[in-house]
Amino acid sequence: MADRGNGNSDWWTRAACLGMDTDLFFPELGDTMGGVRAALDTCKDCPVSVECGRYADMTRACGYATCGVWGGRLRKQIPDKRKETDG
Ligand code: SF4
Numbered sequence: 348m349a350d351r352g353n354g355n356s357d358w359w360t361r362a363a364c365l366g367m368d369t370d371l372f373f374p375e376l377g378d379t380m381g382g383v384r385a386a387l388d389t390c391k392d393c394p395v396s397v398e399c400g401r402y403a404d405m406t407r408a409c410g411y412a413t414c415g416v417w418g419g420r421l422r423k424q425i426p427d428k429r430k431e432t433d434g
Pocket of ligand 1: 359362363364365372386389390393394395396397399400416417418419
């Protein structure tokens, strides 16, 4: 696993995805879902999936620019409501 932020804990050092291609976990528009499925399969056996999901929630990883697979879920970017009401 590449940079998931380490904060004050080391849960990420026990991640099942450690060393895997991060592109699988952070798909871009137009990518096939095959990579995402591989990522989600990895999460199934991950010993720190709870910590990973909690980290994503705490940092609101997908409320902003960073999205992707965290804690066994594909988290998608939440539209910025402010942009919808501006104008
Ligand atoms: S739950 Fe998935 S994304 Fe999170 S650390 Fe484990 S393998 Fe990586």
